[in-house]
Amino acid sequence: MLEKVGFVGQEKERNQESNVLWTADEFTERLKDVGRSYYHDKHPFHVKMHQGTLSREQIRGWVANRYYYQKCVPIKDAAILSNLPSMELRRQWIGRIIDHDGTNGEDGGIEAWLRLGEAVGLSREEVLSEEHVVPGVRFAVDAYVNFARTKPWIEAVASSLTELFSPDLISKRIKILERHYTWIDKSGLDYFQSRLTQAPKDSDTAMRLVLTYCQTPEAQQRAVAALRFKCDVLWAQLDATEKAFIPKA
Numbered sequence: 001m002l003e004k005v006g007f008v009g010q011e012k013e014r015n016q017e018s019n020v021l022w023t024a025d026e027f028t029e030r031l032k033d034v035g036r037s038y039y040h041d042k043h044p045f046h047v048k049m050h051q052g053t054l055s056r057e058q059i060r061g062w063v064a065n066r067y068y069y070q071k072c073v074p075i076k077d078a079a080i081l082s083n084l085p086s087m088e089l090r091r092q093w094i095g096r097i098i099d100h101d102g103t104n105g106e107d108g109g110i111e112a113w114l115r116l117g118e119a120v121g122l123s124r125e126e127v128l129s130e131e132h133v134v135p136g137v138r139f140a141v142d143a144y145v146n147f148a149r150t151k152p153w154i155e156a157v158a159s160s161l162t163e164l165f166s167p168d169l170i171s172k173r174i175k176i177l178e179r180h181y182t183w184i185d186k187s188g189l190d191y192f193q194s195r196l197t198q199a200p201k202d203s204d205t206a207m208r209l210v211l212t213y214c215q216t217p218e219a220q221q222r223a224v225a226a227l228r229f230k231c232d233v234l235w236a237q238l239d240a241t242e243k244a245f246i247p248k249a
Ligand SMILES: O=C(O)c1cc(C(=O)O)c2c(n1)C(=O)C(=O)c1cc(C(=O)O)[nH]c1-2
Pocket: 073, 109, 159, 160, 161, 162, 163, 165, 166, 169, 170, 195, 234
């Protein structure tokens, strides 16, 4: 009997399938199904952002809170790196830390996010102090870092596969911000532009690893569950941001 891996409400259907090893195509579709159902592009906070109805304060609240996620992503990747069992695997992962932290003479994503903060009217000090970060965001992001530290590395790798879905959302977001939030200085959007090339590279690597190393039904199902967990991490951040910055109608 396989251990339950968190398919809320779908245990029966999943258990019947528990001994089936999916083909690479079926497995890929199962992973994409998670994104189609649970990715944060459909969160009400994003829906309002896309409708162009968020106030300056609400955009600032989102940027200040997302900073905590940005800051923790390379910490999460360093945790995964520390669990990878070979030089070859670590070589495939280490670039992610540099993408966010930068390297000598070259800024990374965290710096770009701070510039986004300035472009929406938040001082660097204000963002760095985390004074606007609400408890729910901190808890959700910390859960992601903790997951990467403590779970088998292949599950942590699978949890990063939300990046399969982020390019569509981010390219939509760039257009929306330019069209509806014209008060934001355009230079602040550089962060999103660079993710459009980084995210597909990252998700290709992660997908290759997951397809290679998840070779039992249980391993495949754990990967799907890890991706569902990550969708919940992203969703919970927006729940907490929405509650803090959008008054109830
Ligand atoms: O703006 C977004 O909607 C979004 C989503 C995601 C994601 O889907 O995980 C990431 C990012 N952005 C992002 O900027 C980023 O650096 C990133 C790293 C990771 C990861 O799990 O390793 N996801 C994401």
